[in-house]
Amino acid sequence: MNEQPVVQLRGVTKKIGTRTIVDDLSFDVMPGEIFGFLGPNGAGKTTTIRMMVGLISMTSGEVTIEGLSVVKEFERAMVRVGAIVENPELYKFMTGYQNLEHYARMVPGGVDKARIDEVIALVKLEQRIQDKVKTYSLGMRQRLGVAQAILHKPSVLILDEPTNGLDPEGIRELRDYLRHLSRTEGIAVIVSSHLLSEMELMCDRVAIIQNGKLLDVRTFKETQEGEEGLTIRFELDPIERARTIAAGMVRDAEISADEHSVTLRLTREMTAKLNAEFVAAGIQVYGIGQVTKSLEDQFLEVTRGNRIV
Known part of the structure; x- marks a missing residue:
């Protein structure tokens, strides 16, 4: 350009x-x-x-x-x-x-x-x-x-x-x-x-x-997939079984989980493959979504610590 x-x-x-x-x-x-x-x-x-x-x-x-x-x-x-x-x-x-x-x-x-x-x-x-x-x-x-x-x-x-x-x-x-x-x-x-x-x-x-x-x-243009992929959140059950499968498929990935979801960085292709693995293992997948930070989150992240008290 x-x-x-x-x-x-x-x-x-x-x-x-x-x-x-x-x-x-x-x-x-x-x-x-x-x-x-x-x-x-x-x-x-x-x-x-x-x-x-x-x-x-x-x-x-x-x-x-x-x-x-x-x-x-x-x-x-x-x-x-x-x-x-x-x-x-x-x-x-x-x-x-x-x-x-x-x-x-x-x-x-x-x-x-x-x-x-x-x-x-x-x-x-x-x-x-x-x-x-x-x-x-x-x-x-x-x-x-x-x-x-x-x-x-x-x-x-x-x-x-x-x-x-x-x-x-x-x-x-x-x-x-x-x-x-x-x-x-x-x-x-x-x-x-x-x-x-x-x-x-x-x-x-x-x-x-x-x-x-x-x-x-x-x-803040439409999010583009970079080398590290996208942050994807799976809503599913049971969580522990899903986390084990995710850890086995995506090596060295930082995986976070709560009682309802598993979140990790994936390419689009890996998102589809991991979802297929979940389904094949009998895990109920209720939702898949991309996680993005709002401008408010990013603004607070940048300005925190720069305030004059």
């Missing part, structure tokens, strides 16, 4: 007086991915985003957008960025369409009607685009804000806590739309949030930040 990162952070740091708000952050964001920026309130997420879009200065480090320095080539870099920091700025007394027309006039080189219609369809606002924004729900305003942010076909869309204030239906609509956008437009989407469940459903990768430090970057 020879794709180059759309966004690169290298050693990004922000200090205010003696306090370090953001501490030496480095990560890449690739084209077409939804990249989550996860951490508790006060972790430094919004400060980092503000530095990425040039709203505040960095103490040290560098941010590049498609290889262009946000500090040295600000205007050229920002042409490639669409962003909503906090709430989208909209004129409530104007229609959704008039808002987009107004913003299109401010884009260098302009935006034609075909592109305006295209983004309206992308955010699925065709039925309400001629209504005044003051009649829109919060979720519709958020989608109109996204439409405004991508009018000029940016390479990256940056959203700071975009689900704040949305009801469950609005959150789901925004999540589905961002996935559609990243796939159809190839835009890299950076989303900051403190909501673990939403990040797990929305993102391809998640950067975990705490106290201004990057603790880890985790991938």
